[in-house]
Amino acid sequence: MFHWLEERPFFFAVGVFLTIAFAGLIEILPSFVEASRPTVGTKPYSTLELAGRNVYIADSCNACHSQLIRPFKNETDRYGMYSLSGEYAYDRPFLWGSKRTGPDLHRVGNYRTTDWHENHMWDPISVVPGSIMPAYKHMFSKSADLETAYAEAVTVNKVFNAPYNTAITMRDGSSVTVKLPATYDEAKADMLTEAKIIANSMKNQDVKDAVEKGEIPQIVALIAYLNILK
Amino acid sequence: MKNIVIVTILISLALLGIIFSYVGNIIGDDMVNILSMLAAIIILVITVGVGLKYVNQMKNDKASGQLADENWDGIGEFKNELPIGWAVSFLTTIVWAIWYWFSGYPLWAYSQIGEYNEEVKTYNKKFEEKHANISDDELNNMGQSVFLVNCAPCHGVSADGMDSKAANLTKRLDSISVKHVIMNGSNDGLVGEGIAMPDRNGLININTGNSISDAEISLVVDYITNGFVGSQGAEVFAGVCSACHGTDGTGIPMVAPNIKNFTVDLITAVLQYGKTGAIGKMPSFKTEDMRLTATQQKAVATYIIKLQEGSK
Numbered sequence: 094m095f096h097w098l099e100e101r102p103f104f105f106a107v108g109v110f111l112t113i114a115f116a117g118l119i120e121i122l123p124s125f126v127e128a129s130r131p132t133v134g135t136k137p138y139s140t141l142e143l144a145g146r147n148v149y150i151a152d153s154c155n156a157c158h159s160q161l162i163r164p165f166k167n168e169t170d171r172y173g174m175y176s177l178s179g180e181y182a183y184d185r186p187f188l189w190g191s192k193r194t195g196p197d198l199h200r201v202g203n204y205r206t207t208d209w210h211e212n213h214m215w216d217p218i219s220v221v222p223g224s225i226m227p228a229y230k231h232m233f234s235k236s237a238d239l240e241t242a243y244a245e246a247v248t249v250n251k252v253f254n255a256p257y258n259t260a261i262t263m264r265d266g267s268s269v270t271v272k273l274p275a276t277y278d279e280a281k282a283d284m285l286t287e288a289k290i291i292a293n294s295m296k297n298q299d300v301k302d303a304v305e306k307g308e309i310p311q312i313v314a315l316i317a318y319l320n321i322l323k
Numbered sequence: 324m325k326n327i328v329i330v331t332i333l334i335s336l337a338l339l340g341i342i343f344s345y346v347g348n349i350i351g352d353d354m355v356n357i358l359s360m361l362a363a364i365i366i367l368v369i370t371v372g373v374g375l376k377y378v379n380q381m382k383n384d385k386a387s388g389q390l391a392d393e394n395w396d397g398i399g400e401f402k403n404e405l406p407i408g409w410a411v412s413f414l415t416t417i418v419w420a421i422w423y424w425f426s427g428y429p430l431w432a433y434s435q436i437g438e439y440n441e442e443v444k445t446y447n448k449k450f451e452e453k454h455a456n457i458s459d460d461e462l463n464n465m466g467q468s469v470f471l472v473n474c475a476p477c478h479g480v481s482a483d484g485m486d487s488k489a490a491n492l493t494k495r496l497d498s499i500s501v502k503h504v505i506m507n508g509s510n511d512g513l514v515g516e517g518i519a520m521p522d523r524n525g526l527i528n529i530n531t532g533n534s535i536s537d538a539e540i541s542l543v544v545d546y547i548t549n550g551f552v553g554s555q556g557a558e559v560f561a562g563v564c565s566a567c568h569g570t571d572g573t574g575i576p577m578v579a580p581n582i583k584n585f586t587v588d589l590i591t592a593v594l595q596y597g598k599t600g601a602i603g604k605m606p607s608f609k610t611e612d613m614r615l616t617a618t619q620q621k622a623v624a625t626y627i628i629k630l631q632e633g634s635k
Contacts, residue, residue, distance in 0.1 A: 096393065164439035166446055171472070173613050175439065203612060208603040209477055212488055220476060220488060294603055 131182035134264040137246075137255040137271050138183060138318070141284040141309070144242035145318030148311045149188070152229065159190035160199040160322070173200040183255055195226055202323035207294040210316045215297070229312075233300055237314035243280045246273050288313045291320075327379060331372040338367055447616075454618055459625060466626025469619050473608060482630055489602060492627050494548070495584055501544045503601030505535065511599075513592040514580045520567070530562035539563070547572070551583060585631055590624035591617075 098105045138146060149155070162168050164175040176199050181187045205213075212219055215233065217226040249255040250273055257273035274280045285304065291313050292304040300310050342363065349356070388401040405413075454461070471480065477489040484491035491497050505526065510519035526535045535543075539559045546556020551572055561570065567579035574581035580589050594615060597607035608614035615623070 099395075164435055166439070166442050169439075169443075169613055175436075204473070204606050204608070204614065205476075206604050206606060208488070220485060222480065 128178045129182065130179050132177050132179035133262060135180050135182055136261045136263075136269055137249070137257055138321075139271055139283075139287065140239070140242045140246045140273070140280050141237075141287045141314055141317045142321055143245050143318075144237040144239055144284070144309070145311075145314035145316070146188075147242060147245075148232065148237060148315045149318060152232075154198075155188045155190045157190075157192070157194035157226070158196065158198045159193050160187075160197065161189040162197055162199050168197070172197045173203055183249070185249060185253070198319070198322060200323050202320045205319070207291055207316050207320065208296065210319055211295045211297060211312065214312055214315075232311040232315060233297055235311050236303070237309045237311045239281060239284060239309060240277065242284075242314075243277050246280075284309060287317060291316050327372070327375045331368065331375055334371045335364070335368045338371075339364060450616070450618070457618065462622045462625040463629050465619065466622035466624070466629075469615065469623050470626055473615065474623065477605075482627070484602075487602060489605070490600065492585075493630055495631060496547060496582060498544050498548045500601045501547050502540065505540055505544070511596075513596065513598070514574075514586070514588050515576075516578055516580065518578070520579070526563050528559065528562040529566070530558065535559075535563050547582060585624070585628050587621060587624040587628070590627055591620040594620045594623060 098108055160176075162172045162174070162176045169175055180199075181189075209220065213221065213226075214229045216228050217224040246255075246257065250257045257271050260268040260270050262268050272283055274283060285307060288304050288309045292301050295301065295313075295316075297312075300312060303310050304313060386401070388403050391400040391402050394400070454465075457465075470478075470482070474482070474492075477485075478492055479485035479489070482492040484497075487499065490500065504520065506523050508520045508522035508525070512519075523540070524534050527533070528535055528539065542553075542556045543559040543563065546553050546560055549556075551557070551560075560572070564572070564582075567575060568582050569575050569579075572581070572583035574583075574586075580586070593605065594608045595610070598605045608620070610616055610620075
């Protein structure tokens, strides 16, 4: 058999390719599948959080802030547990970032609160003396794009099978269901309920009024997103 | 054979001469340069010698042994025995591959997380050893640096709460907080108190027999925030608050916290569990979330207690 192959360079090359491809397949694929599976406690983003995530992307937060904590003691001391690949399972696209002009934000929800973000986005120097971060006052008046966020949630649900409306087991054993209603109107009502909770812990009267009127300012959506980064 | 030796020596000398004419003037008596030169000579001699040997062999050697049946476009193969060194190294690679597959790679492979775990273990051990008998001064210093990194973003570098963005820690309580607790009650059980504090409707003044009035609230708020001075406020405090918080406000264990001074137990509990108060929600700095260790929490408590004593 090998003699036959040795006399036919083409089929010999095919044989070499198949052997190496097979080895690669059993070496690479299992660990890749294992690593990209969502970690326990990772759930898809709610529509309001997605809207906030889109604000994060639109204002290029990822140009200065990373979302990836490396396994070094000096990083975990400052930012918390190092990041695992499965935690990005529902990030489309991921926002690892490549440069830290500001601090990492992957677990910012663990140590910053709604009112802190409000103060900080309005005037960063008022809470962090010497900060070079610009103020993002426009987020308090502009409304978040809720339609796009809903469309995105529906898309990832249908195309990538993101587990909306499914019970997801959290780290402490409880289970959480991220709702994705069938119509935009129901989704908007859900987003407003979520937004009201956040607006209640905020001080800006314009933001509170806007949420009362049924609009969601960008800052509310962004805070909803930052608060679940943990 | 003699010819090869002679030619080798001649070519080596010629090459050495060329090298020497280029670098001879910088050799000097530096040991390293002399050693390099020696190595260069040895490499040259071996290379030229081996090269010539093979050229010679190609010219004169005759193939010997029995040829195998198959040949490829006229190129044949001898049926010679495998050289022993070659066979041994081939078998060794097989043994090594088995070891590497079942033990070497799975058990001894480098892992970034493994290195991280080692680093943390070593550091924590060192930290524990170094601070096993930590003095109050050292705790205070450690507390200050932990405070600047973890607490200052909300409470401000000077711990004054930055214009009510967070609690002012230079005082035990400010009027917003005291009022908020009297109006709404409190049930956080932070220092192991078994009973909840009722809201204003459940706060009975034992002197009058009625629940606390608006006027009494403002009197007692002033009394508590001004450092327990004033006679009118003291009366209200004695009637409403002292039953649980003690006559001097320093609290009763398992019943109510000290509202005159900060205590280590209270601050470490707030750091560990977080707190929702009049201003907003403070996140927890749990040891389990890798935020602050027990020693660091104690250090922050020491720092804040010293801070409050300093501002009296």
